[in-house]
Amino acid sequence: MTVKQMQATLGQQAVIAAKGLAKANTQTKNAALSAIAESIENSSEELRLANQKDLQAGKERGLEPALLDRLELNDNVIAGMVEGVRQIIALPDPVGSVDGLKYLPSGIQLGKMRVPLGVIGIIYESRPNVTIDAAVLCLKSGNATILRGGSEAIHSNLALAKCIQAGLQKVGLSEQCVQVVETTDRAAVGALITDDQHVDVIIPRGGKSLIERISAEATVPVIKHLDGNCHVYIDKAADAQKAHAIAMNAKTRRYGVCNAMETLLVHADMVDAVMPGLIKAYQEKGVELRGCSRMQAHDASIKTAQEEDWETEYLAPILAIKVVDSCDEAVEHIAQYSSDHTEAIVTQDVTTADKFVREVDSSSVIVNASTGFADGFEYGLGAEIGISTDRLHVRGPVGLEGLTTQKWVVYGDGHIRP
Numbered sequence: 016m017t018v019k020q021m022q023a024t025l026g027q028q029a030v031i032a033a034k035g036l037a038k039a040n041t042q043t044k045n046a047a048l049s050a051i052a053e054s055i056e057n058s059s060e061e062l063r064l065a066n067q068k069d070l071q072a073g074k075e076r077g078l079e080p081a082l083l084d085r086l087e088l089n090d091n092v093i094a095g096m097v098e099g100v101r102q103i104i105a106l107p108d109p110v111g112s113v114d115g116l117k118y119l120p121s122g123i124q125l126g127k128m129r130v131p132l133g134v135i136g137i138i139y140e141s142r143p144n145v146t147i148d149a150a151v152l153c154l155k156s157g158n159a160t161i162l163r164g165g166s167e168a169i170h171s172n173l174a175l176a177k178c179i180q181a182g183l184q185k186v187g188l189s190e191q192c193v194q195v196v197e198t199t200d201r202a203a204v205g206a207l208i209t210d211d212q213h214v215d216v217i218i219p220r221g222g223k224s225l226i227e228r229i230s231a232e233a234t235v236p237v238i239k240h241l242d243g244n245c246h247v248y249i250d251k252a253a254d255a256q257k258a259h260a261i262a263m264n265a266k267t268r269r270y271g272v273c274n275a276m277e278t279l280l281v282h283a284d285m286v287d288a289v290m291p292g293l294i295k296a297y298q299e300k301g302v303e304l305r306g307c308s309r310m311q312a313h314d315a316s317i318k319t320a321q322e323e324d325w326e327t328e329y330l331a332p333i334l335a336i337k338v339v340d341s342c343d344e345a346v347e348h349i350a351q352y353s354s355d356h357t358e359a360i361v362t363q364d365v366t367t368a369d370k371f372v373r374e375v376d377s378s379s380v381i382v383n384a385s386t387g388f389a390d391g392f393e394y395g396l397g398a399e400i401g402i403s404t405d406r407l408h409v410r411g412p413v414g415l416e417g418l419t420t421q422k423w424v425v426y427g428d429g430h431i432r433p
Contacts, residue, residue: 018198022206025161025194026213029134032191033159037131041108043186048151051182052100055147058178059093065174066143073167081271085141088171096147102397103151109416110157113424124426129419131157133215136207137400138163138229140221143171148398149218150179150193156418159192161214163207165221166199173197208233218413220401223328238413240378240404242328243273244354245386248345248371250362251284257383258289258361259296264385265359267300271330273402274357274389278325278335280345286313286338302332309338325352342367346374353377355404357389378404378411 016024036044055062066088073083109129116126135158139145146162153160164172176195183190196203208217208229217237219229226239247265249258265276281290286309294314297304305320317336324335325348339345342360349358359381360371368382379389389412391399396414403409409417 018200018202019206021196021198022203022210023213025196026134026210028191029159029161029194030213032189033131033134033157035189036154036159036192037110037157039157039188041110043188044108044155044157045104046186047154047182047188048100048104049182050185051147051151051179052097052104054178054181055093055097055100055175058174059090062088062093062171062174062178065170068170069143069168076167078167082141082167086143086168086171088143092144096144099144099148099398100151103155103415106155106397106415108155109419114421121430121432122427123430126424127421128424129416130422132418132420133158134213135160135418136163136210136214136217136235137161138204138207138217138219138221138225140165140225141168143168143175145220146172146175146195147179149400152398152400152415152418154192156415158418159194161194161196161207163196163203169197169199204229205232208235208237211235218400238401238403238405238409238417240273240354240356240402242354243275243356243402244278244326244328244352245274245276245357245359245389246278246280246345246349246353247276247359247361247386248280248339248342248349249282249285249289250342250345250360250364250367250371251282252364252367253282253285253289253361254363255285255288258285259292261359261361261383261385262289262293263296264387266297266302266334267332268385268387270332272387273328274386275330276334276359276386277327277329278337278348278352280337280339280348281310282342282345283309283338283340286310290314290336297334300332302334304334304336306336307338310336313338328354342370346371349375349377356402357381357386359384359386378402 113126113128137149179193180190211234214235217235219226304317305324306317311317320335355377357379358375358377362368372380391412391414399412402412
């Protein structure tokens, strides 16, 4: 069987499974999720053994320590997966809910009902826990899914697939509601992203090169974000203490995440008040600082920022800093260089805050808080499938509701149109 034929089989099975899953009530879906959590707990030893095969193969291939760390399924990661499933169980089921129900002058009642997207293809790298996150979010939102993880995690992903299928089987749902691509052939990605006969949407999770490839080659609609070039702007009306805490947390809480700040914009009137303390704190954390000429004039230890620094997602202890003369200049800089992920302003001026929120066109805009809050869990969505910087059909963290669409529903009582 060719890779294309294999994908066609997976797609056909997923379409059939999606129709059955769309009819399942919340109680059945939650029972399946509970059974999956129980299966993961009971299979922890098998999961670790499968994961050891991937870790050993990764070491032999020379994978970097950071990649091996993301690949590992230790006791804490397994417990975290189980907890994540239980959090999804506790969340409201969006499927079937009707928004905006109202009577129109004609006497009919009109609203919008949330329904599943259908079949979702998810392509991801490294982290095997994404197999569980993706599967349970799709299940709860009534979608069948085809999962294509990275070749470096194939044994772990197939072991997790058994846990998922055991949970589905226990409650009488089709095991084909969640299918894991079993081949490591790279052609499987191309087959999945061009199977528009069976797959309704593709969600990639991984590095920029993977997402760029999928965006360029997919014939199936894609929900994506390419990178997270996030900004914090310290306004002239900022509280210095809040500015220090937010700027430090946004950059140094975790370096390798898409909601980490990569550029700090500082109003000229606030440089003397906040930058000496921030520079010292960043340098104590080992953060390399690259600044504009005005920032360098303030502190000669800061390296020269090049043009590419303003548009780079470092995912590392490196920070670009620019001095600006107004909120307008900060907004203009963000409009030119941002990846439309997350931007924050620190200010005590309500008018300036409102202006920033209105004029900055990113998927999350934050006032007086760290960019680290741009996260599905922090937004109360439970686990997220990713963060979308697209405009259609969802923006920001993609949780259960983001994995549904809406249809118009009309209620009448013998009404006819004149």
